[in-house]
Amino acid sequence: MVVGILLGVPGSGFPRIQQFFNNSESSVTAEPWARKYKCSLPQPCPEEHLAFRMVSRAANVFEPKICLEDRMLMSSVKDNVCSVKDNMGPGLNIALVNGVSLEFIETGASDMWAGDVNDLLKFIQPLHEGTLVFVASCNDPVTKMNEETRKLFSELNSRNAKETAFHENWVFVGV
Structure with missing residues (x-):
């Protein structure tokens, strides 16, 4: 379970970690955080x-x-x-x-x-x-x-x- 969470197993709720391990063509670009001034x-x-x-x-x-x-x-x-x-x-x-x-x-x-x-x-x-x-x-x-x-x-x-x-x-x- 912990390994699945850390590695971003599908359905684990950690899509950013999953993106890290995916190749760049298949990864989804996340919206950047709105910058505050x-x-x-x-x-x-x-x-x-x-x-x-x-x-x-x-x-x-x-x-x-x-x-x-x-x-x-x-x-x-x-x-x-x-x-x-x-x-x-x-x-x-x-x-x-x-x-x-x-x-x-x-x-x-x-x-x-x-x-x-x-x-x-x-x-x-x-x-x-x-x-x-x-x-x-x-x-x-x-x-x-x-x-x-x-x-x-x-x-x-x-x-x-x-x-x-x-x-x-x-x-x-x-x-």
């Missing part, structure tokens, strides 16, 4: 570009994630995003990164349903010039958002900050 992107980023991936929460299917240069900044695994399990409620997940050195600065999650929008403003307003701001929503990004908050996100180059509505998914990177 930084932040699990399907292709590499061009040189002098940053690789990042952001996911907003969609229903109870996807949890928010923010990845930069293959470093997970925020995720449910790191337990630093708003999610159903922590009962924090819907809102915004924000990661701050130094735009020159790419050093991680800080993350914050803001409950935009039952939280205080002033806490979000206190987190965002003291930004230094050149700070990268990554934002991924968690179910409802706007219930507590006021005109001052929308203006601030617009100044960070969000095109949709003023139009984003209740229960919409929203991600953006600003400087």
